[in-house]
Amino acid sequence: DADVTQTPRNRITKTGKRIMLECSQTKGHDRMYWYRQDPGLGLRLIYYSFDVKDINKGEISDGYSVSRQAQAKFSLSLESAIPNQTALYFCATSAPGMNTEAFFGQGTRLTVV
Amino acid sequence: TQLLEQSPQFLSIQEGENLTVYCNSSSVFSSLQWYRQEPGEGPVLLVTVVTGGEVKKLKRLTFQFGDARKDSSLHITAAQPGDTGLYLCAGAWVQGAQKLVFGQGTRLTINP
Numbered sequence: 001d002a003d004v005t006q007t008p009r010n011r012i013t014k015t016g017k018r019i020m021l022e023c024s025q026t027k028g029h030d031r032m033y034w035y036r037q038d039p040g041l042g043l044r045l046i047y048y049s050f051d052v053k054d055i056n057k058g059e060i061s062d063g064y065s066v067s068r069q070a071q072a073k074f075s076l077s078l079e080s081a082i083p084n085q086t087a088l089y090f091c092a093t094s095a096p097g098m099n100t101e102a103f104f105g106q107g108t109r110l111t112v113v
Numbered sequence: 114t115q116l117l118e119q120s121p122q123f124l125s126i127q128e129g130e131n132l133t134v135y136c137n138s139s140s141v142f143s144s145l146q147w148y149r150q151e152p153g154e155g156p157v158l159l160v161t162v163v164t165g166g167e168v169k170k171l172k173r174l175t176f177q178f179g180d181a182r183k184d185s186s187l188h189i190t191a192a193q194p195g196d197t198g199l200y201l202c203a204g205a206w207v208q209g210a211q212k213l214v215f216g217q218g219t220r221l222t223i224n225p
Contacts, residue, residue, distance in 0.1 A: 043215035090155050099144040099163050102213055104155025
């Protein structure tokens with residue numbers, strides 16, 4: 001089983017719908033991240049959490065919200081999806097410290113029509 | 114504007130040639146990482162550089178961290194088709210509570 005699991009892997013939704021992307025990890029890491037990947041823009045940070053009670057906005061948090069239900073679970077919600085939120089979304093985890101490796105899930109491809 | 118600027122964004126070269134990818138910023142990072150991403154997968158870590166001026170080698174790949182810890186480079190010697198992929202630099206941003214930020218990525222294609 002993967003250390004970082006994202007569900008669903010693919011999703012097509014309509015404009016205005018609420019959608020939740022889920023991430024669970026078995027790495028035992030405190031730090032979890034949500035990134036969005038668009039062609040030519042690399043990975044942009046949406047939200048991050050350094051422990052269960054810590055939630056922080058990233059570069060592009062508008063239109064998104066998150067919930068850290070447990071150390072192992074970090075969900076990303078789009079309250080009212082819009083077409084420009086069509087992208088590849090990645091969840092990642094890392095151990096505390098400045099120089100630790102980030103471990104990524106396989107991504108969720110979201111299309112908003 | 115991206116905090117980390119990667120160049121070039123696309124590179125297509127012949128097998129056996131050498132290449133360098135750059136990752137630049139005006140900000141200081143406590144560390145710089147390089148990841149490689151395959152289609153349908155998340156990025157996977159190649160290397161972390163921590164000390165200004167540090168050089169690390171991974172077979173034919175050489176990674177360098179700038180003296181001021183604001184930039185990094187990835188040099189590939191005698192590129193092979195198996196090196197094809199998306200290469201991403203990422204930095205633990207000192208002024209950003211050490212959150213990990215990424216460059217735009219370099220899509221590298223090595224032609225046989």
